[in-house]
Amino acid sequence: NLIGKKWSSDVRLDGKTAIVTGANTGIGKETARDLAKRGARVILACRDVRKAKEAAREIAEDSGSAGVVPCKLDLADTKSICEFAEHIFNTEKAVHFLINNAGVAICPYSTTADGYETQFGVNHLGHFFLTFLLMDMLKQSAPSRVINLSSFVHSMGRIDFEDLNSERSYHPVKAYVQSKLANVLFTRELARRLEGTGVSVYAVDPGAVHTEMIRHMKSSLQILVNAFSFLIKTPVEGAFTTLYCTLTPDLESGGYYSECAPAKCSRAASDDLAARRLWALLGGRWSSAARLDDKTVIITGANTGIGKETARDLAHRGARLILACRDAEKAEAAKKEITEDSGNQNVVVMKLDLSDTKSIRDFAELINKEEKQINILINNAGIMMCPYSKTADGFEMQFGVNHLGHFLLTYLLMDLIKRSAPARIVNVSSTAHTWGAINLDDINSEKSYDAKKAYGQSKLANILYTRSLAKRLEGTSRFTALIGVRSVTAPGTGVTAYSLHPGVVQSELWRHLSTPLQLAVKVFSPFTKTAVQGAQTSIYCAVEPELEKESGGYYSDCAPASCARSARDDEMAQNLWDLSCQMLGIAWD
The missing domain is CATH 3.40.50.720 (NAD(P)-binding Rossmann-like Domain)
Structure with missing residues (x-):
């Protein structure tokens, strides 16, 4: 492999609890495996429960940990997110790490259960809402961390505030890179709001990784990816920067990381006004001079x-x-x-x-x-x-x-x-x-x-x-x-x-x-x-x-x-x- 920086740490996580979304395969699974080996209780939050149970058995056998727990979570459905969060509140005493890893990439146009374009809905909004619901527990468990998986392709994106759901025009790549840019902007704004709480936040570029996320690509692109697989990271290698941000002490909150080090994000991803505007979409104020006299x-x-x-x-x-x-x-x-x-x-x-x-x-x-x-x-x-x-x-x-x-x-x-x-x-x-x-x-x-x-x-x-x-x-x-x-x-x-x-x-x-x-x-x-x-x-x-x-x-x-x-x-x-x-x-x- 010509790309990728191997990273290692002997940090232990005994007595700590981590949630990893999309942990039944790829980067998420390898992240969960590493954390389990360090003694953490790891909750695999996955849409496909059958695959999550299989991954949990494999990780438990490999790590010798009895604290690997599969849980149902569909980030395309706010009802499922609410039910998952309530389950966590009812069963867990603490959450020290929330790793927002799950994602969908370059898929045909579709919408979530709540009517959002699927890539923006899952990759950004689903994790945004999940973080919101778990934030009280993360604060009570401080020091704690939130890690948002973005991608280097965020640099190709822009936030289309006039058509976030891609209803007027849809291109799978454009929608994907918009969602990854949203991940970085969300990280910046969340870090600003959490200053002084003991909860820190990081955005991660895992690199070009061979995972199931390529399944929606056209067959010609999949062939190209497979042909140049020697230039692409394995899921184990792709998990390194996530683990680096999870385990390394004294990292600057709100930063963007790649290859286990601080990295430079795009100008669009550094736009604090855009970050606040994106946040404000959950609650803006509308203005009009319309009068209702005599009504x-x-x-x-x-x-x-x-x-x-x-x-x-x-x-x-x-x-x-x-x-x-x-x-x-x-x-x-x-x-x-x-x-x-x-x-x-x-x-x-x-x-x-x-x-x-x-x-x-x-x-x-x-x-x-x-x-x-x-x-x-x-x-x-x-x-x-x-x-x-x-x-x-x-x-x-x-x-x-x-x-x-x-x-x-x-x-x-x-x-x-x-x-x-x-x-x-x-x-x-x-x-x-x-x-x-x-x-x-x-x-x-x-x-x-x-x-x-x-x-x-x-x-x-x-x-x-x-x-x-x-x-x-x-x-x-x-x-x-x-x-x-x-x-x-x-x-x-x-x-x-x-x-x-x-x-x-x-x-x-x-x-x-x-x-x-x-x-x-x-x-x-x-x-x-x-x-x-x-x-x-x-x-x-x-x-x-x-x-x-x-x-x-x-x-x-x-x-x-x-x-x-x-x-x-x-x-x-x-x-x-x-x-x-x-x-x-x-x-x-």
Whole structure:
């Protein structure tokens, strides 16, 4: 072999715990093998559990270690990442090393379970989210380290902030090098934020290594790689720099390493503004000068979190605000804060308990009697991953509040909303819609209850409901239908509907999560959006003028976003609509 610097160290890791993603093969497997030989407890975090178990047996036999543990982790699925992190919190006392090694390279276009382009989703976002969830434990285990595997090909990349998901144009090499550049930028920004915590971060170029990652290359390129294999590192050699960054004392955090030494990264990878911008994509702030004078807005769950910050923003825009809340005392406190902050005295509080259809009907009756118009209805309130319980009407709590409660509320206010056109209905969903499926045969989870699946079902219902509602409302009065090559104007109602993912937000919704995940969310808040940031997409859907021409879409980070295939199933959307009407005893055609 003509390339590669052999490195060795006698450092022991007895009593230490390391997580290595993608450890069933290649560099990850050889990294895990070396760490096991040094006495570390090694968790092989892999998508393919069968291969992980085989690798664990091989490493255990080779190292003589009984502390090699295979675990399921699919970095293309945020649900899997959450489940893995919760498992770690429940089973491990400490995590001293997180080695973000897994990756996919130069593959045909596809998307993750959450709708991200696969290479960016797995190589960057998956590890970003995993690091976020484990950060509290890494801090408690300090001194600890995070090692992110990048590549020298990052120098060929640039971050396309206008098309991160490569939806407009896709080239597998371009997408791969973008993801590897993101790894280096993430490392720099994370190191800056972790200064003084005892957690250090490193980006690694393992070199040109012969691994299973070449499986997606064209056959001609694979032949070329194999022909010049004498110039390419083995996985053992490719693991050296990862091990160097794991074991060498007093390394500078935030650095980029190659051949077991500090290395120079590209100018694009040294761009701290780009690093912060990439980070900020998880929680930016949208701005618009749009006014809402003489408009009336209802926001459910407006006494706290996203709802309160949405209300605060719209109050500054001059709207009449109705804070529709279950807890009147908290709502009054929110009203006082919003009026003092905005100078808008046209803010009122009204009692609304979405877990009780009588309360919903009483609220709607009062609105229809006393209000002349409803220009914007923001269905924001929700409950998340709670223990099993039922609403006053016998519905499973999450489905009852998050979907049925808002479904009924919208139905009861629809005539007034139509008379107020142009008007908008904004339904706050979540990327967690990918966690669930609509179980028409057990919609109330009476046969079997899983808090995550029930929450995912309710958020999926929000999107399907929005699609169906938009079709029934026929877009806007300027809705255009194409007939052949001729455009005609269709007579719409003037009411548009939108669903959205607010982001991972610090809010009271997390109160029902297990204690370890609550700690992760609270302690490492830089990874999550604030309530102000989480409100931005709700505000965008409520006021952005360009959206007058659109209806039924799903939005995230103040832009159209991809939702799961299950959220685009119009047949299921119709079935859900029919079932919702049946459960609520209403006829809504």
